[in-house]
Amino acid sequence: DSGVTQTPKHLITATGQRVTLRCSPRSGDLSVYWYQQSLDQGLQFLIQYYNGEERAKGNILERFSAQQFPDLHSELNLSSLELGDSALYFCASSAAGTSPSYEQYFGPGTRLTVT
């Protein structure tokens, strides 16, 4: 158990809908990262938040957005869902912002299925 929690574990929704995925980092960690793993692609970095502010941005679609709240939990919002958005979404946390020396701890993931 990494100490990172994600809810829900599974989510099934229809195209065009909007969903929110939630992540709570390990106690004391200030950074939260979001990743997407689709069937046909490897792990893709979406976005990083550090202490409430966006720190780094990867291949995140404009239909997707994220935020980190004062209690450091984070939410990933996915809107106008398409079939291709079906994937496993991981959240990870680390103690640091951009310092490279810190490990990232991954949550169990949320499996999103868009029908």
Place this chain on the structure above:
Amino acid sequence: ILNVEQSPQSLHVQEGDSTNFTCSFPSSNFYALHWYRWETAKSPEALFVMTLNGDEKKKGRISATLNTKEGYSYLYIKGSQPEDSATYLCAFRDSSASKIIFGSGTRLSIRP
């Protein structure tokens, strides 16, 4: 376009044998390289974070080296055990710290 490549894609090794695999990454704008171990139906688990050219890190029977000038890192497993069966992922972070690029992984299977 930043590209991170891992080789081989898959590897079958006899229990007790040692093995190694490679992660190749851009040799410019290096910031950090992460290695992860990812078992089926679980989440990636951090093995090493490597930041300096020439870094060598070790955790039990697993070790890693880093060459940032030529853009590669090796992961070594000594005396493979069945519990080492997993996909090993590397991830490159560039010096802008804004990009994290994962390789496609090396899938390791240990034959008892």
